[in-house]
Amino acid sequence: xxxxxxxxxxxxxxxxxxxxxxxxxxxxxxxxxxxxxxxxxxxxxxxxxxxxxxxxxxxxxxxxxxxxxxxxxxxxxxxxxxxxxxxxxxxxxxxxxxxxxxxxxxxxxxxxxxxxxxxxxxxxxxxxxxxxxxxxxxxxxxxxxxxxxxxxxxxxxxxxxxxxxxxxxxxxxxxxxxxxxxxxxxxxxxxxxxxxxxxxxxxxxxxxxxxxxxxxxxxxxxxxxxxxxxxxxxxxxxxxxxxxxxxxxxxxxxxxxxxxxxxxxxxx
Amino acid sequence: xxxxxxxxxxxxxxxxxxxxxxxxxxxxxxxxxxxxxxxxxxxxxxxxxxxxxxxxxxxxxxxxxxxxxxxxxxxxxxxxxxxxxxxxxxxxxxxxxxxxxxxxxxxxxxxxxxxxxxxxxxxxxxxxxxxxxxxxxxxxxxxxxxxxxxxxxxxxxxxxxxxxxxxxxxxxxxxxxxxxxxxxxxxxxxxxxxxxxxxxxxxxxxxxxxxxxxxxxxxxxxxxxxxxxxxxxxxxxxxxxxxxxxxxxxxxxxxxxxxxxxxxxxxxxxxxxxxxxxxxxxxxxxxxxxxxxxxxxxxxxxxxxxxxxxxxxxxxxxxxxxxxxxxxxxxxxxxxxxxxxxxxxxxx
Numbered sequence: 001x002x003x004x005x006x007x008x009x010x011x012x013x014x015x016x017x018x019x020x021x022x023x024x025x026x027x028x029x030x031x032x033x034x035x036x037x038x039x040x041x042x043x044x045x046x047x048x049x050x051x052x053x054x055x056x057x058x059x060x061x062x063x064x065x066x067x068x069x070x071x072x073x074x075x076x077x078x079x080x081x082x083x084x085x086x087x088x089x090x091x092x093x094x095x096x097x098x099x100x101x102x103x104x105x106x107x108x109x110x111x112x113x114x115x116x117x118x119x120x121x122x123x124x125x126x127x128x129x130x131x132x133x134x135x136x137x138x139x140x141x142x143x144x145x146x147x148x149x150x151x152x153x154x155x156x157x158x159x160x161x162x163x164x165x166x167x168x169x170x171x172x173x174x175x176x177x178x179x180x181x182x183x184x185x186x187x188x189x190x191x192x193x194x195x196x197x198x199x200x201x202x203x204x205x206x207x208x209x210x211x212x213x214x215x216x217x218x219x220x221x222x223x224x225x226x227x228x229x230x231x232x233x234x235x236x237x238x239x240x241x242x243x244x245x246x247x248x249x250x251x252x253x254x255x256x257x258x259x260x261x262x263x264x265x266x267x268x
Numbered sequence: 269x270x271x272x273x274x275x276x277x278x279x280x281x282x283x284x285x286x287x288x289x290x291x292x293x294x295x296x297x298x299x300x301x302x303x304x305x306x307x308x309x310x311x312x313x314x315x316x317x318x319x320x321x322x323x324x325x326x327x328x329x330x331x332x333x334x335x336x337x338x339x340x341x342x343x344x345x346x347x348x349x350x351x352x353x354x355x356x357x358x359x360x361x362x363x364x365x366x367x368x369x370x371x372x373x374x375x376x377x378x379x380x381x382x383x384x385x386x387x388x389x390x391x392x393x394x395x396x397x398x399x400x401x402x403x404x405x406x407x408x409x410x411x412x413x414x415x416x417x418x419x420x421x422x423x424x425x426x427x428x429x430x431x432x433x434x435x436x437x438x439x440x441x442x443x444x445x446x447x448x449x450x451x452x453x454x455x456x457x458x459x460x461x462x463x464x465x466x467x468x469x470x471x472x473x474x475x476x477x478x479x480x481x482x483x484x485x486x487x488x489x490x491x492x493x494x495x496x497x498x499x500x501x502x503x504x505x506x507x508x509x510x511x512x513x514x515x516x517x518x519x520x521x522x523x524x525x526x527x528x529x530x531x532x533x534x535x536x537x538x539x540x541x542x543x544x545x546x547x548x549x550x551x552x553x554x555x556x557x558x559x560x561x562x563x564x565x566x567x568x569x570x571x572x573x574x575x576x577x578x579x580x581x582x583x584x585x586x587x588x589x590x591x592x593x594x595x596x597x598x599x600x601x602x603x604x605x606x607x608x609x610x611x612x613x614x615x616x
Binding site: 156157160161163164165166167168169170171174178179182183185 | 325327347348349350352353354355357359361362363364365374375378379422423426432
């Protein structure tokens with residue numbers, strides 16, 4: 001009986017915490033689908049707000065998706081080799097670089113954005129391009145990619161694995177392709193998830209870096225909350241939610257480990 | 269050397285190694301390894317045995333002036349991937365992202381071997397190592413012994429010119445080590461492959477080596493067949509590192525060695541010395557009617573089943589270690605007389 005009481009207590013607590021986190025999400029979604037939020041659900045459900053967001057802010061959604069994917073591409077190309085070198089060469093210099101990489105995360109986004117504007121704001125073509133925001137996002141998200149890949153690389157005996165592959169005749173590129181990349185796959189995927197979600201939701205820096213023509217989803221969302229009806233803001237959140245969930249689920253599915261079976265598959 | 273008629277497979281000429289921090293890991297070393305021979309590098313950790321192996325493999329470069337020759341060709345500038353050696357690592361270095369078959373076939377895939385040939389060779393290797401059933405397993409699903417078999421199969425699959433084994437059994441438990449040692453021995457004999465085996469375990473070295481290279485502080489202490497190394501150690505270090513060695517201090521003069529515990533006959537050419545060495549198995553507990561020998565008292569006795577290991581106090585710094593097969597009980601304080609086979613006496 002005593003155990004049962006404890007179990008019920010724990011269950012109740014868990015449900016309470018879950019509710020605390022989930023209820024706002026549900027309420028926000030409902031707000032975006034309600035005819036009049038202040039009247040409540042009895043005013044009826046509608047897709048009007050969602051459609052209004054779609055027609056008014058479609059561009060911000062596409063820009064955010066494009067931006068986060070471009071940011072992912074850049075951080076992959078820069079981050080994986082960086083992590084590889086940091087893992088391979090443990091010197092005072094590489095450790096210093098590792099520490100410095102965290103700076104853009106520690107420094108407030110507004111400060112970074114200001115520095116970018118002060119330095120490159122004069123380059124008109126660049127300043128008004130979405131690439132300007134991309135630079136900020138890469139600065140902010142690169143540490144996350146490097147860190148997650150580095151964590152995985154440090155956990156495996158990379159040196160010996162590479163020596164093993166080399167003893168079998170594999171040159172540098174073959175080793176990188178066949179041994180290094182597949183074995184830090186989990187880190188790459190964890191890093192990718194971070195980069196995409198962070199870039200997608202980044203507001204601080206983007207708010208300063210954007211121009212009326214390069215407005216991202218979170219900036220648009222702030223606009224909508226500040227100047228339009230609460231229902232539209234909520235509908236915007238709903239759209240955001242619908243955009244990002246499939247992306248995250250897709251990446252998660254990718255992250256499941258599975259060994260390469262190039263010979264085994266052939267030997268039936 | 270019995271192999272001197274065979275062609276040289278691997279030669280080291282003046283190979284030294286100094287690490288960037290200034291540590292001298294290896295003094296200039298010359299070594300000739302014949303085709304089909306199994307050479308064991310034996311020594312305590314830090315003696316330079318692994319460094320030597322890595323220089324042969326191409327994982328370390330010798331200091332300027334050192335040369336590595338394979339079949340008479342200078343391969344010193346070539347990286348390991350161009351040397352065609354098979355390597356087995358202490359930690360196995362199996363690729364976690366591939367199955368067992370994937371690991372074994374990797375070297376062939378790198379060599380762009382046709383698929384059908386890879387399949388056949390992998391199947392052959394797995395059958396040879398008796399791990400055919402594990403072909404589709406992931407590496408993390410294997411036991412230590414199975415991993416070692418996969419590592420061996422992978423190294424041999426590419427038909428390397430030499431097989432280099434870096435403490436391959438160290439990570440395994442004692443019983444498995446014995447089994448795998450036997451397997452490796454018959455494998456090396458049946459393949460007739462040139463093999464270099466690094467270990468700090470003298471039993472492994474004795475069992476596997478055609479020749480043993482005993483190393484100490486980056487230098488070769490002795491090169492020889494296991495029996496030579498054991499029975500005729502060249503230096504005190506070799507004598508003490510391999511097996512158990514007893515030591516008596518006294519005076520050797522005119523064919524007789526005299527010490528506190530008695531006298532011993534010296535059968536070889538007369539010489540002078542103040543110390544004499546011999547193995548535990550060359551000592552026998554003398555019968556009461558015998559006259560020759562040393563007198564001592566039993567300090568400790570351990571019955572091991574097939575024999576008794578005795579520690580006998582003879583007034584030296586260390587008691588003598590005696591292996592006795594006598595069917596009698598020994599107790600602390602028993603007075604014993606020891607006869608020592610004159611052929612087993614050594615002066616270094």
